[in-house]
Amino acid sequence: MEGECSESAEGWLLVRVHVPELNVQKSLQFPRDQLVWDVKQQCLAALPKELKESFNYGLFCPPVNGKAGKFLDEERRLGDYPFNGPVGYLELKYKRRVYKMLKLDEKTLKALHSRANLRRFLEHVTHAQIDKITKACAKGLDPNFHCHDTGETPLTIAAGLKSPGKVLIALVNGGALLDYRTKDGSTAMHRAVEKNSLEAVKTLLELGASPNYKDSKGLTPLYLSVTNKTDPLLCETLLHDHATIGATDLQGWQEVHQACRNGLVQHLDHLLFYGADMNGRNASGNTPLHVCAVNAQDSCARQLLFRGCDKESLNFANQTPYQVAVIAGNLELAEVIKNYKTEEIGEFKSLYGAWFWLPLLKIHIDLILN
Known part of the structure; x- marks a missing residue:
């Protein structure tokens, strides 16, 4: 599906979106103030076939004019992102670490992501071994993956630790995407609320996480804060940070x-x-x-x-x-x-x-x- 973004009419953007995995392109029009999450849902609905684990697909702005590529923040408006020329270009692709300076060939990367290495990395997260996490990410390991046994991600595991702050920071600095979801569709922010961890919630918000991520049932961290009987301060923290x-x-x-x-x-x-x-x-x-x-x-x-x-x-x-x-x-x-x-x-x-x-x-x- 192909996506071009231009101001086709006042308040509207024409978007051409390409889905490399399906080799499909489509031109669609969106209101400038529409959330990227909602834009993504419309793009997914326009595809000829369903993508497995679609909630972990994101709209990606490829590298251009020396700028690194990036996934659009799904809780921001589409119009917040400038597009070059009358027609922009976006890709709808599975969320992975965005490599900026690292130069590694495919073979080296593949070897780095062996099941044994990923299991070892999760152990580093579980035991809050910051140095080992940082070294693994510096070598090129992508911290956006699922535990083979639980479906959790490194970030969601970190959110449940007794002292999660420094581990969360190390993972995000190492390329972990704040809105990368577990196999059941939860983000680290959802897990932080479920674990009643005010430190994790505050750290994630400071790192730029949205308080409005939706899980596979369409529920937000704020919603979970009242179904899980959390600390009232945790609920107020989300509201103060503009939780909807x-x-x-x-x-x-x-x-x-x-x-x-x-x-x-x-x-x-x-x-x-x-x-x-x-x-x-x-x-x-x-x-x-x-x-x-x-x-x-x-x-x-x-x-x-x-x-x-x-x-x-x-x-x-x-x-x-x-x-x-x-x-x-x-x-x-x-x-x-x-x-x-x-x-x-x-x-x-x-x-x-x-x-x-x-x-x-x-x-x-x-x-x-x-």
């Missing part, structure tokens, strides 16, 4: 629903502050308050009521949260919902409201200035 709110699972559950199901009051507070929809509905029409009602999550329910959620909202079975609480046998919570008065609602604005909480305002100003 509103991912949904197959049942239409958003992050707020999951926080309420699991009784994560601090996570819920962070989500609401950053603009989560406290009246969002899942596939059954249940709002977060309905979820609190059926799961007897008193503290989260009080938080939602205090913030002014709609306590009379009906789900698709025409039940209010009060009725759901009664049906579930959570009678004390039912009374709390029934008797909550609107005058008890606290003054609260989300991050996107008219005023900011002063302590966080300074953080965001510093972020902008830096």
Whole structure:
């Protein structure tokens, strides 16, 4: 498939994309502000046959005018990348280390990537042997590969270490791609959240990882932070780094629903502050308050009521949260919902409201200035 990028019309880019593996080319048009991830999905959909492990394919800008080639960051807009001339050129290819200065012939590279060498490299990662990791990468080893037994990558294994920071940095400096996924479609950021590792999350963000990578189910690290009952600070760190709110699972559950199901009051507070929809509905029409009602999550329910959620909202079975609480046998919570008065609602604005909480305002100003 062939990709040319030119400004065919204001706000649009014409892209010619080539898929070397299939020897296919196609010209497609995209809005300038479309995310590279979404552009890739459209490219994949236009192919005559499905690519195995397509989530590890990326749009690659080949070397040009002395500049090294690079994979486009999938959480950036396509228009963020300049293209030479009226028509640009991109390749859709499997993600591998991008070699810049290293000059190695194919035979040497192949020998370097023997199964024994790769297994040894994973042992270096597991034991946080920074020097050995650095030396192997300096010789030309590509750290973007899967463990034969587990399907994990060096980066996802590192994300689960007790002290992951320096290992993650060594791998990325050695050519590990931040969005290279495991066999099951997870990135190192997903694994860092699953392991409840604030150090790994912060390190990956500092290295340039996006907080919005999606796994094979379309779920983000932020979503996993409320399904895995993580440190509330980890959730807030992702939100502060512009994690997008509103991912949904197959049942239409958003992050707020999951926080309420699991009784994560601090996570819920962070989500609401950053603009989560406290009246969002899942596939059954249940709002977060309905979820609190059926799961007897008193503290989260009080938080939602205090913030002014709609306590009379009906789900698709025409039940209010009060009725759901009664049906579930959570009678004390039912009374709390029934008797909550609107005058008890606290003054609260989300991050996107008219005023900011002063302590966080300074953080965001510093972020902008830096």
